Amino acid sequence: MTSTLQRPPRMSARDVLRVGAVGLRTRPMRAFLSSLGIAIGIAAMAAVVGISSSSQADLDRTLSALGTNLLTATPGNTLTGEQAKLPVESEDMVGRIEAVQEVSALGHISEAKVYRTDKVPEEQTNGISAYATRLDVLSVTGGEIGRGSWLNKATDDYPATVLGSVAAERLGVREPGVHVLIGNTWFTVVGILDEVPLATELDTAALLGWPAAQTYLNWEPHPSTIYTRSADAHVHTVRDLLGATVNPEAPNEVEVSRPSDALAAKQAAGEVFTGLLLGLGAVALLVGGVGVANTMVISVLERRSEIGLRRSLGATRGQIRTQFLAESLLLAALGGAGGVLLGALVTAGYSAYQMWPIVVPAWALAGGLGSTLVIGAIAGLYPAIRASRLSPTEALATT
Amino acid sequence: MISLTNVKKVYAGGVTALNNVSLHIDPGELVGIVGPSGSGKSTMLNMLGTLDQPSSGSVRIDGHDVGGLSDTKLAALRATRIGFVFQHFHLAAGVAVVDNVADGLLYAGIRLGERRERAAKALERVGLGHRMNHRPHELSGGERQRVAIARAVTGNPSLLLADEPTGALDSTSGATVMRLLRELHEMGTTVVIITHDGDIAKSLDRQVHMRDGGITRDSTREHALIAEARR
Numbered sequence: 146m147t148s149t150l151q152r153p154p155r156m157s158a159r160d161v162l163r164v165g166a167v168g169l170r171t172r173p174m175r176a177f178l179s180s181l182g183i184a185i186g187i188a189a190m191a192a193v194v195g196i197s198s199s200s201q202a203d204l205d206r207t208l209s210a211l212g213t214n215l216l217t218a219t220p221g222n223t224l225t226g227e228q229a230k231l232p233v234e235s236e237d238m239v240g241r242i243e244a245v246q247e248v249s250a251l252g253h254i255s256e257a258k259v260y261r262t263d264k265v266p267e268e269q270t271n272g273i274s275a276y277a278t279r280l281d282v283l284s285v286t287g288g289e290i291g292r293g294s295w296l297n298k299a300t301d302d303y304p305a306t307v308l309g310s311v312a313a314e315r316l317g318v319r320e321p322g323v324h325v326l327i328g329n330t331w332f333t334v335v336g337i338l339d340e341v342p343l344a345t346e347l348d349t350a351a352l353l354g355w356p357a358a359q360t361y362l363n364w365e366p367h368p369s370t371i372y373t374r375s376a377d378a379h380v381h382t383v384r385d386l387l388g389a390t391v392n393p394e395a396p397n398e399v400e401v402s403r404p405s406d407a408l409a410a411k412q413a414a415g416e417v418f419t420g421l422l423l424g425l426g427a428v429a430l431l432v433g434g435v436g437v438a439n440t441m442v443i444s445v446l447e448r449r450s451e452i453g454l455r456r457s458l459g460a461t462r463g464q465i466r467t468q469f470l471a472e473s474l475l476l477a478a479l480g481g482a483g484g485v486l487l488g489a490l491v492t493a494g495y496s497a498y499q500m501w502p503i504v505v506p507a508w509a510l511a512g513g514l515g516s517t518l519v520i521g522a523i524a525g526l527y528p529a530i531r532a533s534r535l536s537p538t539e540a541l542a543t544t
Numbered sequence: 545m546i547s548l549t550n551v552k553k554v555y556a557g558g559v560t561a562l563n564n565v566s567l568h569i570d571p572g573e574l575v576g577i578v579g580p581s582g583s584g585k586s587t588m589l590n591m592l593g594t595l596d597q598p599s600s601g602s603v604r605i606d607g608h609d610v611g612g613l614s615d616t617k618l619a620a621l622r623a624t625r626i627g628f629v630f631q632h633f634h635l636a637a638g639v640a641v642v643d644n645v646a647d648g649l650l651y652a653g654i655r656l657g658e659r660r661e662r663a664a665k666a667l668e669r670v671g672l673g674h675r676m677n678h679r680p681h682e683l684s685g686g687e688r689q690r691v692a693i694a695r696a697v698t699g700n701p702s703l704l705l706a707d708e709p710t711g712a713l714d715s716t717s718g719a720t721v722m723r724l725l726r727e728l729h730e731m732g733t734t735v736v737i738i739t740h741d742g743d744i745a746k747s748l749d750r751q752v753h754m755r756d757g758g759i760t761r762d763s764t765r766e767h768a769l770i771a772e773a774r775r
């Protein structure tokens with residue numbers, strides 16, 4: 146009869162999972178709700194990371210399509226604080242810089258206002274500015290014509306205009322062919338631009354040919370923005386030379402900028418916000434973790450007789466502890482998996498809506514799941530230890 | 545099989561539930577423990593089943609001194625040698641009967657497939673082979689107790705401890721349960737039953753009478769019959 150007591154083999158991972166899932170199976174609604182807390186936190190974080198990565202990917206795509214070698218020179222302020230002007234010959238001067246591949250320019254026609262009809266009082270300008278434009282502005286800035294056509298040699302000296310996307314919208318112009326009043330002259334709209342990310346001033350512009358501006362609006366030709374493209378390797382050199390070349394007498398009255406930097410900076414500003422949202426997601430996750438801990442504490446209280454029974458069936462303290470820890474981990478992992486899925490879906494939906502490439506970084510998903518496991522372990526530890534400390538007789542006494 | 549020597553159990557509140565009890569049970573015995581409420585029967589059964597430790601004195605089961613065993617060793621003892629049947633069945637609600645029974649082998653380190661097979665056999669033995677996939681709430685009280693017995697014996701324990709197994713049942717169901725326990729005894733299992741029912745007690749080979757935490761009488765059935773004849 147007597148024999149040495151052998152310790153039974155350890156429970157298989159499958160059995161640990163099965164036993165850990167008992168609470169989830171018997172109280173599915175409670176399990177669902179407490180993992181929902183975790184899921185919301187993880188979904189928020191995954192979506193924030195996913196959306197910001199997708200928007201970054203979109204920017205990268207835009208920049209690689211538009212190039213980062215565009216530099217613009219605009220007049221700054223004089224020492225006395227007045228608006229400076231660019232010299233007439235500055236365009237040619239810039240063209241002579243060896244590394245510069247392309248040059249183009251806009252000339253602001255400050256006196257001319259732009260209206261759809263002559264019934265609008267003169268003070269209402271809609272924020273639309275009239276510009277004389279060189280014909281190659283579009284190719285140098287990477288702009289695209291949305292409807293109609295761009296100006297050409299024939300329309301250059303003709304009362305024809307191309308509207309920026311915002312300008313067209315504000316004037317209520319949907320199709321080319323209509324007329325708009327610029328200064329005191331009616332101009333035919335021949336084309337409407339798409340948005341120009343690297344030269345947003347074009348979006349609110351009414352563009353006329355350089356000679357046309359002189360002919361119809363008595364404009365005194367002066368460039369107000371000079372655009373240059375140079376080989377990527379020389380952008381910095383050109384940038385340093387540009388001010389002095391444009392206005393050798395007063396280089397500091399010239400503002401040189403690189404529009405692609407501004408785009409990237411806007412993105413970087415968004416990152417602060419991303420960090421904030423991520424923090425909020427982390428708080429939600431923490432609250433979710435507290436929810437799981439709460440569920441586990443209640444679960445242990447309610448299942449004292451089950452614990453007693455299991456002890457009578459031969460469960461060790463460790464096995465009881467493992468059971469409740471596994472349950473907590475399962476709850477958290479379910480929430481984590483649901484949250485990651487939800488976050489990925491939100492990212493995909495939002496990115497598709499924004500026409501961004503969909504990027505859901507693997508590190509964010511893995512990190513999300515990993516953190517839920519840590520939370521599950523922490524949330525389940527105390528209840529699991531309590532469960533394992535219950536004496537079998539005490540546990541069995543509660544029916 | 546089991547021996548208690550000078551076992552004393554004092555609960556936290558200061559109640560002495562067992563007072564210097566000594567008891568020896570041989571392998572293969574069928575023993576009834578009887579006595580009024582509060583006399584210490586359940587406390588005694590907990591000692592026999594290693595679910596609780598005495599305040600003083602020693603408990604030996606299958607040659608092992610329970611006081612000297614670690615939690616793991618005690619658990620192993622319960623998992624492989626001892627089966628329990630409780631008054632209130634303690635079945636997992638919402639879990640199929642066959643899985644309830646299979647859980648009796650969970651901590652003995654047996655694979656799921658084999659646990660289910662053995663559980664099915666144990667259910668056949670208690671006459672519930674046709675109810676394997678029912679949930680406990682679909683069964684009568686007597687059937688539930690038979691499921692609990694199946695769970696207790698699927699691991700072939702050498703010791704079966706039952707605390708008022710018929711306490712919550714009508715007399716017919718109670719009789720079925722008793723028949724099953726007696727069958728187990730006939731197959732060699734040591735069976736200890738706590739009961740309030742005088743008729744059930746009389747039908748057992750040996751009766752241990754308790755009162756106020758002590759054993760007042762320990763008699764075999766023959767003794768009882770003789771005693772009755774004398775009167």
Ligand SMILES: Nc1ncnc2c1ncn2[C@@H]1O[C@H](COP(=O)(O)OP(=O)(O)OP(=O)(O)O)[C@@H](O)[C@H]1O
Pocket residue numbers: 555556557559560561579580581582583584585586587588
């Ligand atoms: N966990 C406990 N803490 C304190 N006192 C307890 C505990 N368990 C039992 N007792 C006391 O110990 C004594 C014996 O209890 P026990 O449960 O062994 O009685 P019993 O003979 O099984 O009674 P019944 O027939 O009513 O089940 C009782 O006085 C009871 O109040």
Ligand SMILES: [Mg+2]
Pocket residue numbers: 585586587707
């Ligand atoms: Mg009792």
